[in-house]
Amino acid sequence: MPRKSRIDAVGALHHIMVRGIERRKIFLIDADRDHFVSRLGDILQETKTICYAWALLPNHFHLLLRTGPISISTVMRRLLTGYAVWFNQVHRRLGHLFQNRFKSILCQEDVYLMELVRYIHLNPIRAGIVRNLQELGNYQYNGHSVLMGTIKREWQETSEVLGFFGEKITLARRAYKEFMEKGVGQGRRTDLTRGGLIRSAGGWEGVKALKKNHVYQRSDERILGDGAFVSRVLSAAEEAMEKRYELQSRGISLDKVASRVSEVLGSRQGTVWFKGRYREVVKARSLFCYWMVRELGMPMSVLAKKFGISIPAVSKSVARGRAIADQYGFYLVPN
Secondary structure (H helix, E strand, O other): OOOOOOOOOOOOEEEEEEEEHHHOOOOOOHHHHHHHHHHHHHHHHHHOOEEEEEEEOOOEEEEEEEOOOOOHHHHHHHHHHHHHHHHHHHOOOOOOOEOOOOEEEEEOHHHHHHHHHHHHHOHHHHOOOOOOHHHHOOOOOEOHHHHOOOOOOOOEOOHHHHHOOOOOHHHHHHHHHHHHHHHHHHOOOHHHOOOOHHHHOOOHHHHHHHHHOOOOOOOOOOEEOOHHHHHHHHHHHHHHHHHHHHHHHOOOOHHHHHHHHHHHHOOOOOHHHOOOOOHHHHHHHHHHHHHHHHHOOOOHHHHHHHHOOOHHHHHHHHHHHHHHHHHHOOOOOOO
16 A cells, blocks of 8 residues: 655644664764754754754654745755764664654644643653653753753744743743643653544544544544544645646746746846846745745755755755745746
């Protein structure tokens, strides 16, 4: 049975889990963890991806991310590929480091955001890496210490999480800590890490209750949320795929997109292909990259080769392009 494609959109909330191949360790020493955290922070800032929670364990890690202008698949590909190459060089090993496909669950924010922040951040206690919340507050390879103000990570979002608990930072941290304490005894929450309908209905008991009352909810193994949320997400994903297919079937080529860029910006035809860092060229190229990646699904690696630049540079162009499109209301296909 073919695996389903990932569901993603700007603003989507994802719980991401990545394991080492054959459950082997992916972090051997603190230098590995330090390098990974540094790489993660750089990529999140470059791609404008928001991180609410994260935890590194010896053979796997968790992230709670909100998609920015760059797809979550692209963000994770950069993170995993770059770290694996570095790890293999440092530890003189060959072969794959991670399981082939990382696991991501698109989450219903209003119901699960805080539950996931707590669940992810309590992982080191469940794994026996630290003994209690006090030690967790000083553990540097976990987002809890950042929320508690012990460690600073500019790339981790804290105001939104702490804002849920209060306006004043001191009181918010106290309430957040109490919230965390209540979760220490919960153990592993399979309803937050797996399950399709089981997850959407709140566990097996929820599924049984729905069936008993002849209530049928739409479910999907890629989504954490109730039936209505699942339906909305899948409908939006189907519309996006249909739009992309329609654009591709209409034969919208590189040159046609470049021409459309010149049209909406009022610039000279072919500006996209000009060399240099002139403002007009950068603006045109940014909008072009955004439309090619987000509207037509072109891999960033193809654009990087086309322009003779790096993939991170394309990533930044996509982010700039989205800002331009949003600010001026530009569309690839006129409404």
